[in-house]
Amino acid sequence: MNVDEVASSIKRMEIRGAGLIARSAAEALKHAAQEYRGDDVAALRQKLEKSRRTLVESRPTAISLWNAVQATMRGAQDAASVEELRDIVSSNADRFIERSSRAVETIGKFGAKRLKDGMRVMTHCNSKAALSVIKTAHANGLDIEVYATESRPWRQGLLTVKDLSDAGVPCTLIIDSAMRWAMKDVDAVFVGADTICSNGALINKIGTSQMAMAASDSRVPFMVCAETYKFSPRTLSGEMVEIEERDASEVVDPNLLPPGVRIRNPVFDATPPEYIDSLITEVGVISPYAAYEVIVREFGQTSIFEDMED
Numbered sequence: 001m002n003v004d005e006v007a008s009s010i011k012r013m014e015i016r017g018a019g020l021i022a023r024s025a026a027e028a029l030k031h032a033a034q035e036y037r038g039d040d041v042a043a044l045r046q047k048l049e050k051s052r053r054t055l056v057e058s059r060p061t062a063i064s065l066w067n068a069v070q071a072t073m074r075g076a077q078d079a080a081s082v083e084e085l086r087d088i089v090s091s092n093a094d095r096f097i098e099r100s101s102r103a104v105e106t107i108g109k110f111g112a113k114r115l116k117d118g119m120r121v122m123t124h125c126n127s128k129a130a131l132s133v134i135k136t137a138h139a140n141g142l143d144i145e146v147y148a149t150e151s152r153p154w155r156q157g158l159l160t161v162k163d164l165s166d167a168g169v170p171c172t173l174i175i176d177s178a179m180r181w182a183m184k185d186v187d188a189v190f191v192g193a194d195t196i197c198s199n200g201a202l203i204n205k206i207g208t209s210q211m212a213m214a215a216s217d218s219r220v221p222f223m224v225c226a227e228t229y230k231f232s233p234r235t236l237s238g239e240m241v242e243i244e245e246r247d248a249s250e251v252v253d254p255n256l257l258p259p260g261v262r263i264r265n266p267v268f269d270a271t272p273p274e275y276i277d278s279l280i281t282e283v284g285v286i287s288p289y290a291a292y293e294v295i296v297r298e299f300g301q302t303s304i305f306e307d308m309e310d
């Protein structure tokens with residue numbers, strides 16, 4: 001797929017999930033570099049810059065997308081020829097994709113150690129990282145069961161129960177508003193992440209913050225599975241995360257409502273760090289208050305502020 005096709009698939013949520021949109025964007029930039037047939041390095045650089053912007057603008061909330069294109073374009077400004085630029089972008093993209101896929105596996109292994117035989121886990125939406133934990137624990141022989149929320153309006157919970165059932169994990173689908181009712185029977189919550197802010201707050205699928213509050217109320221550990229490229233260097237320089245609001249028609253057909261009634265469709269929310277027990281990352285299981293250290297370690301203080309021109 002070319003850049004425009006990937007960007008519109010991301011917009012339409014045919015490609016979705018913070019990790020997958022990041023890997024797809026890296027792959028699309030590699031494709032753009034490889035399909036260029038001219039011999040003008042400045043023209044290729046311009047084309048890649050335009051592609052980078054198109055991809056970043058396709059969905060605003062998950063920082064994984066921005067981090068992926070930054071990682072893929074790293075060093076591009078120093079290339080002296082088309083071949084060199086193509087090689088830099090292609091090998092950066094390959095490295096990002098490989099590293100990001102490996103991170104999901106490592107998170108699975110680390111997170112599985114937090115589960116014990118007979119536990120019941122709750123999850124929200126459809127996170128590859130959170131499902132990696134559950135499926136790894138199951139593959140390790142633990143007898144675990146899952147409560148998965150429907151996750152309106154897109155109903156990603158249906159993908160979750162399909163994935164878990166295919167892996168042989170017993171699961172129960174509940175509607176989102178049953179999450180507090182079900183929490184009394186749950187031993188741990190594992191969710192994914194779209195963005196981790198420098199103060200340790202989590203931005204994830206709408207309803208995550210309610211789940212965190214319900215878990216806290218019932219003394220159930222609330223665990224967040226987040227690869228390091230989900231951490232936001234942009235928040236370190238003071239930026240607020242934009243919460244995507246999608247079309248009203250995703251919630252209900254507006255023609256079914258009385259005239260004048262508005263619909264709002266925010267698709268993410270923020271969970272404060274005090275509700276989070278641990279962040280499970282590929283570099284270790286850490287406190288949300290260690291987010292600053294992860295950002296500086298992964299992205300470097302200097303590059304954080306150099307990359308801020310967008």
Ligand code: RI2
Pocket residue numbers: 016017018019020124125126127128129130156191192193194204205267
């Ligand atoms: P992985 C999803 O967003 C969900 O919010 C999920 O928790 C998050 O991305 C992370 O998913 P959406 O694209 O990267 O469904 O763990 O809006 O797969």
